[in-house]
Amino acid sequence: METIFTKILEGDIPSVKLHEDELCFAILDINPVNKGHLLIITKQPYPTLEACPQPTLCHLMQLAKTADTKLRQVLHCDATNLIINNGKASGQEVPHLHLHVIPRYEQDNKTIHLSKETYTDGEMAEYGKQLEF
Numbered sequence: 016m017e018t019i020f021t022k023i024l025e026g027d028i029p030s031v032k033l034h035e036d037e038l039c040f041a042i043l044d045i046n047p048v049n050k051g052h053l054l055i056i057t058k059q060p061y062p063t064l065e066a067c068p069q070p071t072l073c074h075l076m077q078l079a080k081t082a083d084t085k086l087r088q089v090l091h092c093d094a095t096n097l098i099i100n101n102g103k104a105s106g107q108e109v110p111h112l113h114l115h116v117i118p119r120y121e122q123d124n125k126t127i128h129l130s131k132e133t134y135t136d137g138e139m140a141e142y143g144k145q146l147e148f
């Protein structure tokens with residue numbers, strides 16, 4: 016399947032590439048939350064986490080750690096957000112697995128707002144029973 020990220024990988028769309036190896040590559044996000052916001056992308060266009068083999072996923076997370084260190088060292092950010100929008104309903108725009116690594120600063124006034132719910136009596140335990148793994 017062709018996606019905007021496979022086109023970037025093939026060089027058909029320009030990008031600022033930060034890393035490439037046999038399983039993954041990393042580029043700067045074109046519309047950063049903060050400058051330096053990067054994407055770690057699987058070379059194979061797995062649409063979501065479910066389709067991604069475990070070794071590739073482990074590698075993706077190792078790269079996330081390297082990217083986090085780099086962002087802290089070079090940009091002196093105070094923290095990072097690591098985000099995978101996993102499926103259309105979660106806000107995923109590009110159906111090709113990628114992890115956002117976003118540099119964050121104490122006073123950057125950026126918010127990720129997901130409104131929260133509350134459980135009724137006994138409901139939380141019921142969810143817990145169903146979701147054990």
Ligand code: AMP
Pocket residue numbers: 019028030042043044045046047099100106107108109110
């Ligand atoms: P998501 O909503 O998780 O699928 O995120 C897709 C991300 O890809 C967005 O943050 C976009 O800004 C980014 N994006 C889309 N096109 C490009 C591009 N040509 N180069 C770099 N980043 C891109």
